[in-house]
Amino acid sequence: MNATWTEGYVAELDYPHSYTAELNPFRMALPFLASGLAVPPVRHACELGYGQGLSLNIHAAAGSAQWHGTDFLPGQALHAQQTAEASGAGAVLVDQSFAEFCARDDLPAFDFIALHGVWSWVSAENRAVIVDFLRRKLRVGGVVYLGYNTLPGWSDLLPVRELLLQHTQRMGGAGQSLASRIQGALAFVEKLGQAGAGFAQAHPAIAQTLDELKNADPRYLAHEYLNADWQPMFFSDMAAALAPAKLAYACSAHHESERFTLSPEQQALLHDVHDPVLREGMRDFCVNQRFRKDYWVKGARRLSAVEQAQALREVRVVLQTAREDVQRNVSTPRGELRFDTEVFKRLLDLLGDHVPRRLGEIERQLANVALPQLVESVLALVAAGVLASAQPDAVAAAAKVQTDRLNLHLMVRALGSAQVNDLASPLTGGGVALTRVEQLLLYAALDPSRKPEDLGRLVWQVLQPQNVKMLRDGKALETEADNLAELARVAREFVRKRLPLLHALGVVPNVTKG
Numbered sequence: 001m002n003a004t005w006t007e008g009y010v011a012e013l014d015y016p017h018s019y020t021a022e023l024n025p026f027r028m029a030l031p032f033l034a035s036g037l038a039v040p041p042v043r044h045a046c047e048l049g050y051g052q053g054l055s056l057n058i059h060a061a062a063g064s065a066q067w068h069g070t071d072f073l074p075g076q077a078l079h080a081q082q083t084a085e086a087s088g089a090g091a092v093l094v095d096q097s098f099a100e101f102c103a104r105d106d107l108p109a110f111d112f113i114a115l116h117g118v119w120s121w122v123s124a125e126n127r128a129v130i131v132d133f134l135r136r137k138l139r140v141g142g143v144v145y146l147g148y149n150t151l152p153g154w155s156d157l158l159p160v161r162e163l164l165l166q167h168t169q170r171m172g173g174a175g176q177s178l179a180s181r182i183q184g185a186l187a188f189v190e191k192l193g194q195a196g197a198g199f200a201q202a203h204p205a206i207a208q209t210l211d212e213l214k215n216a217d218p219r220y221l222a223h224e225y226l227n228a229d230w231q232p233m234f235f236s237d238m239a240a241a242l243a244p245a246k247l248a249y250a251c252s253a254h255h256e257s258e259r260f261t262l263s264p265e266q267q268a269l270l271h272d273v274h275d276p277v278l279r280e281g282m283r284d285f286c287v288n289q290r291f292r293k294d295y296w297v298k299g300a301r302r303l304s305a306v307e308q309a310q311a312l313r314e315v316r317v318v319l320q321t322a323r324e325d326v327q328r329n330v331s332t333p334r335g336e337l338r339f340d341t342e343v344f345k346r347l348l349d350l351l352g353d354h355v356p357r358r359l360g361e362i363e364r365q366l367a368n369v370a371l372p373q374l375v376e377s378v379l380a381l382v383a384a385g386v387l388a389s390a391q392p393d394a395v396a397a398a399a400k401v402q403t404d405r406l407n408l409h410l411m412v413r414a415l416g417s418a419q420v421n422d423l424a425s426p427l428t429g430g431g432v433a434l435t436r437v438e439q440l441l442l443y444a445a446l447d448p449s450r451k452p453e454d455l456g457r458l459v460w461q462v463l464q465p466q467n468v469k470m471l472r473d474g475k476a477l478e479t480e481a482d483n484l485a486e487l488a489r490v491a492r493e494f495v496r497k498r499l500p501l502l503h504a505l506g507v508v509p510n511v512t513k514g
Helices: 025-034 054-062 074-087 098-102 124-137 155-170 178-194 198-202 205-214 218-225 235-245 264-271 276-287 305-314 342-350 359-365 371-383 393-414 436-444 452-466 480-504
Strands: 044-048 066-070 092-094 110-116 138-149 248-252 291-297 316-319 329-332 335-338 387-389 422-425 430-433
Touching: 025 110, 025 138, 025 248, 025 291, 025 305, 025 371, 025 387, 044 054, 044 124, 054 066, 054 074, 054 393, 054 422, 054 430, 066 098, 074 092, 074 393, 098 124, 110 124, 124 138, 124 235, 138 235, 155 178, 155 205, 155 218, 178 205, 178 218, 198 205, 235 276, 235 291, 248 276, 264 276, 305 359, 305 371, 316 359, 342 359, 342 371, 359 371, 371 387, 393 422, 393 436, 436 452, 436 480, 452 480
Parallel strands: 044 066, 044 110, 066 092, 110 138
Antiparallel strands: 138 291, 248 291, 316 387, 329 335, 422 430
């Protein structure tokens, strides 16, 4: 493609159809309150660089905000616009460059502006355009979400990225696809390490990273590693860059307790550091942070201890995973965080019916669990994707019509594509992960007269002509009988476990499929 309009950004491969929960403005309430900050209302929201627009469209349909956004790759913008039309949520999506979009005089003032990854992949000139836009178009009290590559976590991979970029640009044959050139570059870097390159010997963890990259989606690799502009930043540099827009750091979008993520020695070291910029930078060194997900605010209002406790007790949460599927532990920078301890077990058992509950109600029912400990546990489960904040019933009911239309649209797309793996929940205002097979099972189950074995056969009628086979133990099943048997098993589990959860989250459209 013409490098003039792409400005060095990868345009040969579209960005994956991925969903990012942190782009949901409703999600910021719990981290803000846990940090002692008032939660601003969000009426107008904007995403800069929305990719395929899946996250934006889910949040536009499932929430109450009016959304705007731009992504300058026209194929991605067209897909996002068609998805927006299907939901009827009224999202206004264009394919303008940042310079064009940010100069418009017909945009509202925004309460929430989001960028995920984009900041790290654009030029210094575009970053200046973005900061000026934030200065002019973010309301006082408004919030910016920024997901960006950071240092020191990327330090050892900076030279590897440069080598991948140079090999991809210089060694590909005529007519060779970008995806093929990426795989060739990865193989070359691996061989360089195996040949005893001093850099690889000095950074042995790179071998494991290369193994992970070999199995990654080439579309992700292209956009993460191969843009002409690629700039991880120290937290202090980010704070300085955003200062002209009058933005101050609010909190992490993954606001986990330092008790779960830092060692006692690290916690003691940070205890007496009160400067927020230095403190966050030191924390990044403690955990070797590679990617940050941060909220920044233009004029924060601090809550009193009484206001904070009252507001936290009004927050509703819901279990968005089947209780039996909650993992016993998750990995943190400090090690394993166990979810089978007494407080976590009691909390998860109470929420196992997938009915939203206020933290104040949970506090009363879980005797001897103080509010700070409860909030700490809830935040850890939210960060792990186990719990989600629940919107007010009136907001969820109003969004249900839009999410029903969007989910039907995405399920119909799943008949011929495995690109999208999330549907919208009006209860959480966000996305719920479903594989293609699960979407097809849900689509078939919209007729309540169908039994699990019927669902499996209907899904096979979709997959077989496309030469798509089920997997068992990582291996494709070859015979029709084996595929039908596996689909029948999967369908029974889906009806027993996943379908009730999807009903509770409002994901199942209120229609009868003929």
